[in-house]
Amino acid sequence: MPEIDIPEVVAEVRQAFEAYEQALVNNDVAKLDELFRDDPRTVRYGVTEVLYGYEAIKAFRAARSPVGLGRTLSKTSITTYGRDFATASTLYERPSAPGKIGRQMQTWVRFPEGWRVVAAHVSLMDPPKS
Template identity: 50%
Template sequence: MPELPVDDPAALAEVLESFARYEKALTTNDIAVLDELFHDSPNTVRLGAGEELFGYPAIAEFRRARPASGLARDEVRSQVTVYGDAFAVTSLVFTREGTVGFGRQTQSWVRFADGWRIVAAHVSQRG
C-alpha cells in the first residue's frame, strides 16, 4: 500500500481555514456556521464535558440549548494534521476565564463534496 501524504499544503490550508471558521463561530455562537461544519449524519458524534451526543440532530439541538455567553477562550496550543486529501485531525488546548485548568478539543474532519466537515469531536476539561 502506498504511503499516504501528510500535510499536503493545499489540503492543510483548507482545513486550517475551516478550523478557524469553526473557532470563530464557536466563540461568537454563530449556530448556522457550527451546524454547517458538522457533517449532517446519524454517525456524527460529539462527546463533551457533560454530554454524549450521537447524531447530527442531537448536536444541533445541543447548540441551540447551550448558553450563548462566556464562550471566549485563549488558545494554548493547536495542531492540525491532514492525511491524504480527505481526512484531518485537529487538536486544541485552551484556557477560559473563570475556569481552572485546561480545556481540550479534538476533531476528526472529512472532505465531502460540500467541503470539510467534522465527523467526530471531543471536548474535555482538565483541572
C-alpha cells in the same frame, strides 16, 4: 500510504478550523451546524454531554447558553492524511473555567459540500502538576 500534511490541504483544514472557532466564540449556531456532518453517525463528546448524531448535536447547540464562550487557544495541531481526512487538536483556556485546561479534538473529512467534522471530543482537566 497517504501523503501526510500536503501544505494546501493543511491550509484548507486550518481555514475550516478557524471558521469553526470564530463561530463557536460568537455563538454562530448556523455556522456550527454547517461545519458538523449532517449524519446520524456524527459524534460529539462534550464536557458534560454525549451526543450521537447530527440532530442531537444541533439540538445541543440550539439550547446552549451564549454566555462565557470566549477562550484562548494554544498548541493547535492540524494533521492531514491524503487530501480528504484530517485531525485538529488544541488546548484552550476560558475565563469561565478558571484553573482548568480545555482539550478539543476533531476529525475532519472532505465531502462534496466541503470540510466537515465527523467526530469531536471536548474535555476539561486540572493543569498537570510539574
